[in-house]
Amino acid sequence: MPLYKTITTPNNSKVLIWKIEESYEELLQGIQLTDNCRTRVASMKSEIHQRGFLSVRHLLKKAGYKASDLFYNSSGKPHLKDGKHISITHSFTFAAIIVSDGVIGIDIEKQRDKIGVIAHKFIDYEFNYLSSDQVRELTVVWCVKESLYKAFATDGMSFKQHTKVIPFEIGEQETTGWIIYNDQLEKYEIKFLEFEGFTCAYAIKSEI
Template identity: 65%
Template structure:
């Protein structure tokens, strides 16, 4: 399948989302796979993970890159060789990337009832406007915090203790959030969307 969605966030930032319907063999075609990519792929026992990994390479291609231009630092954070910023996500049948001139983070999650059972692990301040029965809202909060974690990229950051999502409305598709960690206090702007029972959110610095 071609790209599922392309979102222009601003003139310097783009989100690309892929709906993974192809088999592994199909996804291996028409993309450059480095020896490191092939080694990583060979160690993936789950076909879902293999398809997610390969679909990201198609997203890179759609964004004008190939696998040789993607690398990871010691913390596992992805980078592009031209100095632009990238964040990567995949969940079940969807994968996504965000590419920008500024630091960014992205996450996609399937909306599932079980998120209410684990809410205490990532929700604290947000209980002022949320409850555990709000699957869609809780999924937005999780996606926001995961995207913040990827953007902030600092070891030891806790979703529950160090991130705060300001009250939001689902219909608006936008939110604000803070990361307060040690001596740092940073504000971020978020966008989110829902599709086919999934939620995606992406974070940028609020300058």
């Protein structure tokens, strides 16, 4: 089974990344799905989404959990029964989870030129520091903002209006993210990495 990368952070968060190389049938092996999981995966029309869903269940197993340990609240945010925080993502041929004692979020996206077409929908302040390598930088910004959105998980939150990504260099693989929503202000430590044409970013809430 292709566990692609494991990252353990100093604050006791763990990131697990899976490269999805197996078939749907192969991914069904070695894990125990709940009845709800079976219903959900059977309802998915795309096989790549089915394989992403099953890959996440393999990542849960690698992290020491069963599929039945995962549940979702009314807003669709995932939780673990032992009280730890979890965030989940998958994109094409990669899936990932992050598990932590604190509030976290994670996202993986494929680097594609078309991100430039939709940039105005999720970027405002960040346009001030983008360089010529915009596909990679925009993908980092998108991943960071998606991670912040998953961490905050509040209805009505806007990527463009309520999140800010502090200027960064691609080679540094870290930055800071802010959520400014009504009277709430939250700061997040951001780490990101690139591999095989994909970008992954994860956000860990920090003290202000």
